[in-house]
Amino acid sequence: MVIRSSLQLYKQEFGRILLLGLLVTLPVQLIAMFFTNYFYTYYGILNLVYVADWFFAFIILLSISFVQIPFIRLFQLHISREPVKVSKTIDSLMKSGFTVYVMGILYAICVVVSSLFFIIPGLILMVLLYAFPYAVVMEGEKWGSAFKLAIQFGKDNFFRLLGIILGFSLVEMTVERIIEFGVLSLTHNFLIISLVLLTVNMFFIPLFSFINGFVYAKWAGQLD
Template sequence: MTTLRAAFHFYSRHIEYLMILSFSILLPLLFIQVGVSNYVYRVYQGTPFTFFGDISNSFFMFFILVLAQIPFIRYVWGDLEGEERKLRSAYLTFFERGLSIYGFGILYVIATMLGSVLFIAPGLIVLVFFFLTPYVSVIKDKPASKSWREAVRWGKQKFFPLLGIVLLISVVDWLLGFVTMVGISMVTKNYGAILGSQLLVSLLCFPFLVIYMTLHFQKWLEDSAGL
């Protein structure tokens, strides 16, 4: 079974629990992103500094991507390990590992954004090299401060596969959001309806993307152990 098919199979079998995690953890984080970004846009509206709104939106969107992965990674890994109380472990891991990954996430996002502003290549290198840090932290049960070095090793070893997956996830997420926005805006111009539909798409799709990445990482770990 290919990784993509395995991800679809896992998603369909666990959809109800994944949605519990989405609505209880991901949704509040998305509300924070929307609230902060809208506030920044309003503050700088009509000034030459409206780009601060774009910066804050990009920062929080990327930061949420890092932080919100934690419970989903733990849930998927718990199932792969045959754990019975996967949902409980997902919540516990989010609160136990969240603080260390929170600090890592801020530095990671800032470094990636600065690298992308200066030159695109440094931003991509930082993005890929440190991308697996939350996965290593959750799966190996280590704080982010003790996980990033292993993540960098994986980033170097699997640079192009990881880059491809990250770009694929980004394109799929953007495309789904864009299609949803255009589709809803053809029916209504109500901001709440457009925002709600985009949030719903994120809540449905984000778990699948994390499942896909987790299963890929599991395969790499198994291949590495078999060498």
């Protein structure tokens, strides 16, 4: 039901999704790629690749939290039966962007630090907190209140959310590897390969946001 509804919404709003991907998702991904490559190059020279791994995890958690904002807003407009306009989704970045960015930094730090020695605590914390952008955009909550709401949502839906995260990651990774293999048969240019993979990821993020949005909206009593 959730996946089918998410796919229907994706198909219905594909034009706007593509535009938002080009305006928001892809630029953020390019910035994230730049910093990721910088850290791997710098710490690789020092033989401290594991430190670069920490920065990579931090950047991924922060960027994925931020780029979901317009798609969460698009989803909210859809379920509230309001006209879906790109201007409204972009406006949500203006209203919620700073809050989600700062909270995303705190979220990423907490998850990375808790994962330094043991993966399980970091994974648990990631699941419990990762819905905070939904609390900010869909509920209008901020800071501690948004984290508190996200934790309650995470506790009530822990294994379902864990399944969504792991399942989605597995599917996306599989698709990316297949496409990467195809691109490598044509070129070994790092920039081209990276841009293709970023574009693939750009198309997955909205669907991920919609699936989580339906789960969150049902939990919050926002669905009819």
